[in-house]
Amino acid sequence: EIAGELATRLNLDTGGDVEELAKARTASAIAELVGGERPNVAFGASSAPNVAFGASDATNATLGRSEPGPAEPAPVIVAPKRLVMAECELALAETPDVAGRTFLLLGRGPLAEAVRTRLTGLGATAEVADDVRAGFDGVLFLPDGGPVLPAAFPQYQAALAATPAWLLTAGPGEGLRGFHRSLAREYPDTLTRVVELSPAESPEARAAAFVAELSTVDREPVVVREGATRKGFRMTEQGLGLLGSSGAGPAGDGAAEAAALGLDRDSVVLLVGGAKGITARFAATLAGTARCRIELLGRTPVPAADDEYPQARDAKDLRAALIKAGLKSPAEIERTIRRIQGEREVRQTLGKLEALGSPARYQSVDMLDAEAVHRAVKEIHAEHGRLDGIVYAAGVIEDKLVAEKTPESFGRVYGTKVDGARTLLEATADLPDEPKFVVLFGSIAATLGNRGQSDYAAANDALESLGRRWPAGRAVTVHWGPWAPTGDHDGMVTPELMRDYARRGIALIDPEEGTLGLLRELAWGRPETAAVVHTASGW
Numbered sequence: 039e040i041a042g043e044l045a046t047r048l049n050l051d052t053g054g055d056v057e058e059l060a061k062a063r064t065a066s067a068i069a070e071l072v073g074g075e076r077p078n079v080a081f082g083a084s085s086a087p088n089v090a091f092g093a094s095d096a097t098n099a100t101l102g103r104s105e106p107g108p109a110e111p112a113p114v115i116v117a118p119k120r121l122v123m124a125e126c127e128l129a130l131a132e133t134p135d136v137a138g139r140t141f142l143l144l145g146r147g148p149l150a151e152a153v154r155t156r157l158t159g160l161g162a163t164a165e166v167a168d169d170v171r172a173g174f175d176g177v178l179f180l181p182d183g184g185p186v187l188p189a190a191f192p193q194y195q196a197a198l199a200a201t202p203a204w205l206l207t208a209g210p211g212e213g214l215r216g217f218h219r220s221l222a223r224e225y226p227d228t229l230t231r232v233v234e235l236s237p238a239e240s241p242e243a244r245a246a247a248f249v250a251e252l253s254t255v256d257r258e259p260v261v262v263r264e265g266a267t268r269k270g271f272r273m274t275e276q277g278l279g280l281l282g283s284s285g286a287g288p289a290g291d292g293a294a295e296a297a298a299l300g301l302d303r304d305s306v307v308l309l310v311g312g313a314k315g316i317t318a319r320f321a322a323t324l325a326g327t328a329r330c331r332i333e334l335l336g337r338t339p340v341p342a343a344d345d346e347y348p349q350a351r352d353a354k355d356l357r358a359a360l361i362k363a364g365l366k367s368p369a370e371i372e373r374t375i376r377r378i379q380g381e382r383e384v385r386q387t388l389g390k391l392e393a394l395g396s397p398a399r400y401q402s403v404d405m406l407d408a409e410a411v412h413r414a415v416k417e418i419h420a421e422h423g424r425l426d427g428i429v430y431a432a433g434v435i436e437d438k439l440v441a442e443k444t445p446e447s448f449g450r451v452y453g454t455k456v457d458g459a460r461t462l463l464e465a466t467a468d469l470p471d472e473p474k475f476v477v478l479f480g481s482i483a484a485t486l487g488n489r490g491q492s493d494y495a496a497a498n499d500a501l502e503s504l505g506r507r508w509p510a511g512r513a514v515t516v517h518w519g520p521w522a523p524t525g526d527h528d529g530m531v532t533p534e535l536m537r538d539y540a541r542r543g544i545a546l547i548d549p550e551e552g553t554l555g556l557l558r559e560l561a562w563g564r565p566e567t568a569a570v571v572h573t574a575s576g577w
């Protein structure tokens with residue numbers, strides 16, 4: 039944060055990366071980096087991320103603070119494209135040359151034993167252990183079933199601290215694809231990969247396939263093995279077919295989609311995280327097209343009918359008003375500003391939904407409080423006798439590189455998405471009827487990986503596994519690229535971040551098109567398509 043603030047105040051051109059500046063620990067090291075005389079000093083090009091996407095990443099979140107200058111590029115805000123993660127065949131992996139190399143194997147069981155035997159046969163040294171120690175060329179995670187994340191994060195962190203040549207995990211496992219895609223971006227000198235093995239094969243066959251993945255024929259972070267065949271994934275554009283392009287059409291109002299989904303005034307849709315951000319926009323689209331009843335959940339307290347400080351329009355005004363009212367602690371002032379602004383956004387969403395013709399209610403429920411979630415779902419269903427659609431969009435970001443992230447922070451980011459969605463899945467599984475649709479809001483960080491977002495990428499990836507288990511007419515995880523903020527419901531992309539994206543030439547999703555695109559996805563997408571990417575950016 040300090041580095042970002044410094045870059046803003048000195049008007050430094052950091053080339054999109056303040057990391058180098060953040061690493062400078064003394065005043066003289068900072069002075070050397072910024073040069074001292076020229077206001078526009080470029081540095082850190084070599085450590086700049088090669089791609090940036092998702093709502094935020096560790097570097098652009100801190101950097102994106104400067105005001106737009108006269109020469110700033112305008113943001114590009116367009117309709118999103120629809121893509122899927124298509125499997126592609128990869129080159130065969132040759133037997134790796136590991137003679138004389140040392141490996142630490144984390145995990146007990148037949149697979150770990152078979153991998154140890156295989157490595158020893160190739161002339162390597164392999165030690166099976168429960169905890170990470172330094173001094174090995176490769177660290178291999180062999181969980182052999184059972185969840186790996188978030189519990190194993192500290193072990194990954196410890197293993198990566200020594201920058202081993204290899205860091206491989208035997209999958210499949212919840213969230214491991216997004217996690218390894220992010221590790222690959224943060225640790226370019228380590229071959230980091232999740233190898234998805236067929237549980238039907240013997241431990242020896244799986245060990246042979248796993249060890250073959252120490253090969254450096256490519257640096258794919260996710261490899262699916264079927265015998266000797268290797269498969270990876272490529273994001274590939276895929277339309278929705280004739281109906282999808284001619285249903286409501288890009289300029290349509292979504293009424294045809296709402297009808298195709300069976301949504302009308304009697305329907306009930308629950309949106310978790312729906313009182314704010316991009317989900318509030320989707321709630322408005324549902325209201326405008328179906329006038330259905332809308333139930334919203336979020337952590338923000340239920341707002342009182344009237345604003346406490348109606349004259350104070352923005353954070354600056356509120357700060358002045360709160361100080362005048364006697365608040366002294368800066369932390370308390372900032373917390374109160376966030377609460378008031380959160381309550382304003384909720385109030386505004388409710389007002390808009392009602393104005394569009396949808397009866398709407400907001401309840402303050404923390405998705406990490408399982409009892410409260412079960413209670414809320416039961417009550418909503420009991421009151422209306424139905425639940426037609428579910429949107430799960432709760433999420434938080436706490437971007438930091440793996441080396442700097444705490445396990446608690448990893449757990450919060452991961453748990454808000456995964457534990458929250460799992461609780462909701464369990465709560466709705468008890469209901470007598472399946473919902474017509476369930477949509478889980480994921481992120482493009484899961485499909486491409488992102489520096490500083492290993493937790494967020496893993497969590498959004500893990501949503502896919504939950505979505506696949508959700509009984510519904512259509513259950514789909516939509517991995518979003520960044521949306522454009524428009525003032526009232528910015529969500530995770532702040533106006534500052536938008537300017538940063540503009541500088542990087544990254545296009546943002548037009549909110550109107552984004553919500554209609556989602557409605558089309560739900561109406562015309564094939565039920566077996568469990569995950570899609572909707573993004574305006576052209577990666």
Ligand SMILES: NC(=O)c1ccc[n+]([C@@H]2O[C@H](COP(=O)([O-])OP(=O)(O)OC[C@H]3O[C@@H](n4cnc5c(N)ncnc54)[C@H](OP(=O)(O)O)[C@@H]3O)[C@@H](O)[C@H]2O)c1
Nearest residue numbers: 311315316336337338404405431432433518520521529530
């Ligand atoms: N905006 C983008 O460009 C973008 C891109 C990719 C993916 N996404 C995904 O889209 C979703 C919405 O994001 P957004 O940009 O609209 O951000 P946002 O405004 O911050 O929305 C996040 C929502 O989640 C709720 N939430 C967080 N923790 C919760 C908890 N423990 N229990 C209940 N609710 C909780 C928040 O409510 P409170 O504030 O009241 O806690 C808020 O309504 C997220 O899942 C995000 O990952 C967004």
